[in-house]
Amino acid sequence: KNEVEQSPQNLTAQEGEFITINCSYSVGISALHWLQQHPGGGIVSLFMLSSGKKKHGRLIATINIQEKHSSLHITASHPRDSAVYICAVTGNQFYFGTGTSLTVIP
Amino acid sequence: GAVVSQHPSWVICKSGTSVKIECRSLDFQATTMFWYRQFPKQSLMLMATSNEGSKATYEQGVEKDKFLINHASLTLSTLTVTSAHPEDSSFYICRATSGEVGIQYFGAGTRLSVL
Numbered sequence: 001k002n003e004v005e006q007s008p009q010n011l012t013a014q015e016g017e018f019i020t021i022n023c024s025y026s027v028g029i030s031a032l033h034w035l036q037q038h039p040g041g042g043i044v045s046l047f048m049l050s051s052g053k054k055k056h057g058r059l060i061a062t063i064n065i066q067e068k069h070s071s072l073h074i075t076a077s078h079p080r081d082s083a084v085y086i087c088a089v090t091g092n093q094f095y096f097g098t099g100t101s102l103t104v105i106p
Numbered sequence: 107g108a109v110v111s112q113h114p115s116w117v118i119c120k121s122g123t124s125v126k127i128e129c130r131s132l133d134f135q136a137t138t139m140f141w142y143r144q145f146p147k148q149s150l151m152l153m154a155t156s157n158e159g160s161k162a163t164y165e166q167g168v169e170k171d172k173f174l175i176n177h178a179s180l181t182l183s184t185l186t187v188t189s190a191h192p193e194d195s196s197f198y199i200c201r202a203t204s205g206e207v208g209i210q211y212f213g214a215g216t217r218l219s220v221l
Contacts, residue, residue: 033210035212040214040215041144041197041199041214041215041217042199042212042213042214042215043199043212043214043215044212045210045211045212048209048210086149088210090210094140094201094210096149096150097149098149099149101147
């Protein structure tokens with residue numbers, strides 16, 4: 001079993017839809033990260049959070065430490081949001097989730 | 107802001123040659139550098155961890171003589187794929203930490219194609 005589980009694995013949405021990607025983890029952490037990997041491969045760090053909620057533009061990330069769960073929301077999705085979104089946690093080690101491949105259709 | 111510059115972004119080489127990939131930390135000191143490999147549609151696989159001035163620690167199954175890692179300074183770590191073969195074709199990416207709790211910096215990645 002992976003230390004970090006994400007769902008869904010793949011997600012297709014129409015432009016403008018509200019999108020939620022979920023992440024559950026089973027280890028003790030000091031921080032949780034949401035990362036974005038575009039088809040070219042480079043990884044961009046979207047959020048680092050250890051409690052509560054953070055917002056950046058159309059992206060919102062929340063974390064519930066007691067439930068060991070985090071969500072990434074994208075409001076008013078756009079085709080340029082198409083990418084792989086990866087949840088990762090900093091614990092004793094750095095653990096990556098398997099990623100969620102998002103495709104937003106115009 | 108702090109960035110990790112990774113070069114080259116894309117390299118094609120002949121089988122048997124060696125390829126060096128660099129990750130430079132800009133505006134911060136990378137005390138630890140992690141090197142990953144990623145196959146298409148798969149998650150990142152940790153290859154090795156290096157701390158400045160000491161030998162890298164390799165994950166099980168990763169050949170240290172094939173994937174040479176050098177972290178000679180706090181701003182530069184290199185991964186050299188020696189005697190590359192087609193099966194080494196992959197996406198390689200580095201991750202750096204500076205000691206600040208939780209802060210992670212990623213390189214943009216290097217796509218290696220061995221002919």
